[in-house]
Amino acid sequence: MPEAKAFASQFVSSQHRDETAELGMWVFIATEVLLFGGLILGYFVYRHAYPAAFAAASRHTDIVIGAANTAILLTSSFLVACAVDAFSAETRKICVALLSGAIVLGLTFVVLKSIEYSDEYREHLIPGIDFNFDAALTNGAQLFFVFYFVATALHALHMLVGVALLAVLATLTYRLPSSRHRAALHSGALYWHFVDVVWIFLFALIYLPGRSS
Amino acid sequence: MTAWRPPLPLVAAWLALIALLGLTVMLAYVPLHMFNAVVALAIGCLKAAIVAAVFMELRHRGRRTFIFAGAGLFWLGILLWLGLMDFLTRT
């Protein structure tokens, strides 16, 4: 009977193990908040220094793709939350389907993001490689786009990790849903939602400024 | 397949999030001067709060998880507060 050795010896019970794992994920998320925090401080500092350039640069981003990606991520988060709810032996196929939906949406996000990147390349908006902007605002705009590319690339990296994670979880769930996998799915879902939250703020910082002028 | 329906709170949260997204995009085009930024960030915070409370199930968690979730934000606040203090008060 594998259930006897289902949890490592430092734990008292499998529930103890699962709660510990979730706590670990929360600590990891706190770390991640500060990882993006450094970038966000830089963003605010330069937005304060170059308000006009930031507004102008922001207008050059593609709000349609940005908003679509936000909707996509919010929906994928919704699907993942549903998948956590649907995790049980009876409904495991629904759970897998929901996860697959989230994976597809996640990949769509990345694809749209790369389309956006290539558009920006064509518009000469990549600092250091090929940057061409209204001469008067070029400094602030470069700083904006450095922030933009670093932040969104880092976020996209998180997305890819998340997609891989969801794929593994979907496979495990499909094969044999156990309480161990429920905990794993739970932690994976926390991570996915966190990546979603990061994007909510990036969206507000990158796409929205300067639209009204 | 057994009958499974998405729980109501999740659906409600999802709808609210999409609605807020629409709202924030719309308000971005309304000239409010400096309040545009405030509104955008306030709606962002609201959305994040919904995701945290409903999707991340924070509303069902105890004090400890709350502290863990809040610690990152609190220290982010320190970083932004003291970091920006220098740049906002330079002469």
Add this chain to the structure above:
Amino acid sequence: MNEDNYLNAGFSLRSWFFTTDHKRIAILYFASLIFFFFVGGAAATAIRIELATPQADLVSSDMYNRLFTMHGIIMVWFFLIPSIPNTLGNFMVPLMIGARDLAFPRLNLLSWYLFMLGGGVTLFAILAGGVDTGWTFYTPFSTLYSNSYVTVAVTGVFVSGFSSILTGLNFIVTIHRLRAPGLTWYRLPLFIWSLYATSVILVLATPVLAMTLVLIAVERLLGVGIFDPRIGGDPLLFQHLFWFYSHPAVYIMILPGMGVINELVSCFSRKAVFGYKFVAWASLAIAAIGFLVWGHHMFVAGQSLLASLVFSFMSFIVAVPSAIKVFNWTATLHKGSIHFDAPMLYALAFIGLFTIGGLTGLFLACLAFDVHATDTYFVVAHFHYIMVGGMVTAYFGGLHYWWPKITGRLYSEYWARTAAVLIFFGFNLTFFPQFVLGAEGMPRRYHVYPPEFQVWNVLSSGGAVILAVAYLMPMFYLGYSLFFGRRAPANPWNAPGLEWQTPSPPPEYNFDTQPVVTRPPYQYSPDFEAEPQNA
């Protein structure tokens, strides 16, 4: 000695390099840290020899800059930060809280591999040609002007940062979730409290450094970056981000040292730590307030006056909990029954040296004096009193204290005391003259210097020789004890902590039966001699 312990649970390389046993991982860390300590120490020795004369005679300026950079990077990220947490902490945390392992053993192993990977990459940068930016990587020098291996070195530090984060995460969760039944927060040893505080910093500060290093790499690779003054970027932003990590990092180094001192002082005066709750909360206060003081590195850098004022004030405030600890240790001695074994000698040395380091820290927190003293040898002396006089001394003290538990062997008390005394004198001779140099205005990171500073530099270099010899001594007598030392009983110090309630060395899963705690910590019996051990 029990025959069934973690050391003889397997002898293959695989049983070491793929172990998930926190004790074996601690040993892996210990071995790696000795190596890095040696590398960083060699650089320090070369620096001190060069500075014995005012001219350049041993190395070129370029080489000198690479040497102090290597010394800084290796010592900070590959020795001081991981030292106590990853060796003594890794070994002792589960034992002291009555757990069978850390919460995430595989993450713990991954953390060591990341550490080694980061260390390897950094060593490669050094061997390939070195880095000449100083450990602080200040922009725009590091990004636009230095043509050394900055990107590689930054990558190494970046990777090792994740090792720090994972260790911190593991400790936090373990201390929250895996305490033995009855082991409430106020029954925890203070070493655990201080490691908890350390972990909070590791988890919350390190990612900011990681991001900053990424931005440096981006700026170097693309030539356009977020700190580039040519496009209106602000180099001071880099300093803010860097010190947001690197000042709390100083507390990452010293807090575990303070934790060790609590254990030593109470054990060797056979008395509970005075004011337990105050000391416990002082650790957390230091960790929290430590995040509010980073700008005191920038009093002359051109930050706003208000920012300087706030950061100076906070720096004074953070000294209060440190002062509380020093007073409490002293009060612990009162009416104790004091034994002067080697660990206690280290503990007493720590209290003295840390206090000097702390007080001179106040000099530097004091705005007007900092204008004169910053970037001089005064700062160098100050932080060496904290990090070497404080942290490394505590590390040696803790190592001697727990050595019987870790290895199951007893070391030579005579040689241990000799080394402790020698370290104390060598240290003071090395670093006290640097206070004078700094007050007289000798800038740090100077390869050649005006001849009037030579006297003090010669004293310092002479002290460094003594210190180097003294630091080598433990390698010999501790190494000797590994093979020829007497077998250690389970509880050689007759201490009440949980780690002493299991045989030395501990069995693979730490405790044969789950310990249950019913008393507060540090309930020492006055007699020092251990009860007879089972043979």
Add this chain to the structure above:
Amino acid sequence: MWRDWVPFWHPGVSPHGEEVDLLFAGLLLASALVLGLLFFLLALFCVRYRASNTIDRGHRVRKSWHWEVGWTAASFVGFLGLFVWGAGIYFQIYQTPSDELSVFVVARQWMWKVQHNGGQSEINALHIPVDRPIRVVMASQDVIHSFFIPALRLKHDVVPGRYQDIEITAHVPGHYHLFCAEYCGTEHSGMTGEIVVMEAADYAAWLAQQMPSSPLAQEGGALFRELGCSGCHGHGSKVRAPPLEGLYGRPVPLADGSFVTADEKYIRDSILLPRSQIVASYEPVMPSFEGKVSEDQLLRLVVYIKSLGGHSS
């Protein structure tokens, strides 16, 4: 004087140097008291309560909180006093300099280039008259350097991308060290120089003896025409640009309704980042000169514009 009694100690020779020395003495005294008390107690306890000593160890202090509160409060109050003392002098050190006599310092790897208003320039040396406040306007051409004169108890970083001005005054004639205190690359430790403090008459003689190419303002004027600035800012030009006569030191109304004082920093920023602060009722048409002028040229332009008259403050 008390500072002469301390061996190895060279007293500060600036007005605030004496105060910093006094602060240092105060800090040393406070530390000595704390350390003395601590070491005394440590020694006392170690001897009295050594294990082999049979002494009464009963009646231990159990309730600790009033001790804790006591020393917490004592440290706090002590620290607060030191904070206020240090902060007060700090504000004095970095007070806004008067504009009586200015010199310009351009720092670069690895030298200090000093320019006097009359066109005299020197490398790694700065001659100043005794007892007169000198305003030092500093810029860096490459990395961060730090202008450090130990004898004046004064230091300030020179960050590329902006002007930094500080005031220095020396009471005692003599030669003093000038160091670069911020690590700046290979020859960092060679980036040293000396401050020569001279009597007023000697200083005047020294100035006269130097071979001035031509006054800075004059060279700046030549540059002003060469770079085409006069095309818009000169008299009778077709493009409407703000006049520069009498600009220096005056409050300038900006397009966003705020005012900024036209000091060196403002003029420098207006040349490099013309559109960051638009003068009210003018079109933002000026091109940026970022990367087109060196720090040396820039300061000549600034001095020239300054020489066009203005509020003498």
